[in-house]
Amino acid sequence: MRGWMGGAAAAASVVVVSVVVAGAFGLAVVGCETPDAERDGFVIVDQGARAAGIALDVDGERHEGSMPVAVPEGAGASILREGAWGTSEERIAVAPGELVEIVGAEGEVRRHAVQRDALFVAGEEPEVRAMADLIGARATRRADGSWSLDGPNAFVLAALVGAMPGVRAVTGPAAVAASPPDVVEVDLFLRGTAAPSSDADAEDDASDAALPDAAALVGVYHHGAITLILDAMGGYSLFDANDTVVRRGTFEPRPGGVRFVPEGGGAIARMDLSGDLLVDDLGVGYAP
Amino acid sequence: MVKRRTFLSAAAAAAAGSLSLPTWMSRAFAQEDDGRDHADELRVLSDAYRTAQRTGRPLLVLVVPADGGRRWERAHAFGEVLNNGSDEVFADLALAEVVCSTMDSLRRLVPQAPEGEPWLIVVEPDEVPARVRAFAPELPSWPDHWTEAGAADFEQRTEQAVDRRISILTEVIHQGLAEDDAMLAHRAEVAQRQLDAGIRDRLQAALRHGSVSAELMRAAPAAVAQAAHRTPGRRSLLHDLAMQARERLTQNRVPGSYWASSWGCGIEVEGRDDNAVVGCGMGHVPERSRRFLYWYSGPAY
Numbered sequence: 001m002r003g004w005m006g007g008a009a010a011a012a013s014v015v016v017v018s019v020v021v022a023g024a025f026g027l028a029v030v031g032c033e034t035p036d037a038e039r040d041g042f043v044i045v046d047q048g049a050r051a052a053g054i055a056l057d058v059d060g061e062r063h064e065g066s067m068p069v070a071v072p073e074g075a076g077a078s079i080l081r082e083g084a085w086g087t088s089e090e091r092i093a094v095a096p097g098e099l100v101e102i103v104g105a106e107g108e109v110r111r112h113a114v115q116r117d118a119l120f121v122a123g124e125e126p127e128v129r130a131m132a133d134l135i136g137a138r139a140t141r142r143a144d145g146s147w148s149l150d151g152p153n154a155f156v157l158a159a160l161v162g163a164m165p166g167v168r169a170v171t172g173p174a175a176v177a178a179s180p181p182d183v184v185e186v187d188l189f190l191r192g193t194a195a196p197s198s199d200a201d202a203e204d205d206a207s208d209a210a211l212p213d214a215a216a217l218v219g220v221y222h223h224g225a226i227t228l229i230l231d232a233m234g235g236y237s238l239f240d241a242n243d244t245v246v247r248r249g250t251f252e253p254r255p256g257g258v259r260f261v262p263e264g265g266g267a268i269a270r271m272d273l274s275g276d277l278l279v280d281d282l283g284v285g286y287a288p
Numbered sequence: 289m290v291k292r293r294t295f296l297s298a299a300a301a302a303a304a305g306s307l308s309l310p311t312w313m314s315r316a317f318a319q320e321d322d323g324r325d326h327a328d329e330l331r332v333l334s335d336a337y338r339t340a341q342r343t344g345r346p347l348l349v350l351v352v353p354a355d356g357g358r359r360w361e362r363a364h365a366f367g368e369v370l371n372n373g374s375d376e377v378f379a380d381l382a383l384a385e386v387v388c389s390t391m392d393s394l395r396r397l398v399p400q401a402p403e404g405e406p407w408l409i410v411v412e413p414d415e416v417p418a419r420v421r422a423f424a425p426e427l428p429s430w431p432d433h434w435t436e437a438g439a440a441d442f443e444q445r446t447e448q449a450v451d452r453r454i455s456i457l458t459e460v461i462h463q464g465l466a467e468d469d470a471m472l473a474h475r476a477e478v479a480q481r482q483l484d485a486g487i488r489d490r491l492q493a494a495l496r497h498g499s500v501s502a503e504l505m506r507a508a509p510a511a512v513a514q515a516a517h518r519t520p521g522r523r524s525l526l527h528d529l530a531m532q533a534r535e536r537l538t539q540n541r542v543p544g545s546y547w548a549s550s551w552g553c554g555i556e557v558e559g560r561d562d563n564a565v566v567g568c569g570m571g572h573v574p575e576r577s578r579r580f581l582y583w584y585s586g587p588a589y
Contacts, residue, residue: 220334
């Protein structure tokens with residue numbers, strides 16, 4: 001039996017999140033299999049399908065909620081449809097690392113790759129933010145009014161939530177092709193800060209933390225396959241796993257950490273310095 | 289003696305004749321693959337930069353040409369000075385953190401590094417933006433073994449060429465690291481700024497007495513060099529500095545490289561177990577040039 005806490009702790013980047021979620025769920029989930037974005041598949045039944053009475057069965061357990069449902073390798077998954085002659089059952093294959101979306105009243109099946117660190121939801125702001133807190137993610141409102149929840153293992157942790165009152169729809173980012181792959185996690189600290197910039201500046205001004213020497217910050221930092229370079233000119237570059245630059249700008253020391261000013265404007269992001277480690281506001285650490 | 293192009297032709301002929309080269313040897317002579325693990329190179333460069341910054345030293349970058357075909361001469365020239373250099377050059381090298389890097393990797397970390405491929409770059413990492421100076425000396429080549437080996441003065445001219453190469457690099461390193469009293473004083477000040485007060489006091493006391501431990505010498509070599517130059521009877525400290533640097537750079541790998549030897553019958557890379565020897569007679573390498581910096585990747589430099 002793999003306790004989910006053990007699995008979560010195995011990934012360094014989700015340690016902070018694990019603590020948050022463990023606090024929220026208490027011991028209710030101990031004993032469940034840990035969802036894993038690579039080992040398990042996932043199914044989402046969208047709002048239109050649910051409204052038409054479509055549900056999901058995984059190994060005899062019925063799911064009617066909006067959250068992703070993990071389908072462990074070897075488990076049986078079926079679409080359940082209510083009709084004039086009762087409930088029909090359609091077996092579906094769900095491969096490891098796959099997100100199967102059941103869409104609309106006809107229950108159309110769409111398949112995507114799981115992006116473990118992000119999901120999109122629709123709902124009222126308080127409920128959405130509560131869910132974000134629960135899974136240790138940052139909530140960002142999208143242009144269409146829906147929300148993007150980004151955080152280490154955010155999608156996988158959403159599968160542990162089960163029902164979330166007030167959150168009306170959930171989908172993975174691949175399903176709407178709105179977010180480029182492999183950038184979600186590197187984007188975390190650049191999407192914006194938890195507090196408005198002026199508040200953060202005020203916090204910096206009031207801080208007793210030491211101001212790091214800019215020269216001592218220069219170097220190459222890594223989070224997994226993501227590379228962050230603070231260069232000897234005072235610039236920064238963020239590279240994705242394909243060694244492509246996804247962000248550039250300048251860095252400035254701030255009390256206890258670093259301020260990142262993106263090239264061409266945009267939100268100023270901040271990271272804290274913990275020893276030699278640069279840590280963003282979600283606890284994602286970049287190590288030399 | 290052999291020029292790079294000639295050596296390559298001979299190696300290629302030998303390979304075509306009977307040998308199937310191991311991967312590393314294939315890489316060594318490949319023109320289309322520069323044979324370096326650039327992610328690892330950047331990590332090594334970053335580590336060296338950090339060490340230099342934290343110890344208050346300059347970073348001396350031995351520039352690895354991107355074109356594998358241009359590495360041969362430079363790798364041997366650096367090997368000549370590091371394996372045959374005087375105490376003077378090692379006393380200067382003691383002041384710096386030394387690393388080998390391609391310009392592509394260097395420009396990622398030090399964007400102000402110049403265009404082109406100078407031989408040496410000195411980066412002063414004590415402030416942002418860091419100050420950078422580049423050195424691109426003109427070095428003579430060895431006489432061509434294939435066309436000139438029969439000449440009566442061939443050996444003499446070879447030795448003169450090696451002497452001249454060592455002399456030029458010695459002078460360039462001196463310019464970059466310890467050109468004058470002002471530069472040395474600045475380096476001593478920067479290095480001591482990085483020290484804990486206790487160590488700084490111990491160093492000052494040791495310098496007054498003229499007996500500096502290896503630990504203190506490593507902590508602030510520029511302060512030791514400055515004292516040696518300023519104080520009568522302290523010149524032996526330069527020898528001690530040189531010995532320490534010589535051990536660091538010749539008994540260990542220079543970060544970003546392996547040590548290797550070539551004597552005309554292939555290449556033996558130190559610390560690697562996948563060496564191979566290809567056909568003898570394909571080239572000749574001067575005695576003092578045989579040990580050189582090997583700039584092709586293994587699992588790590």
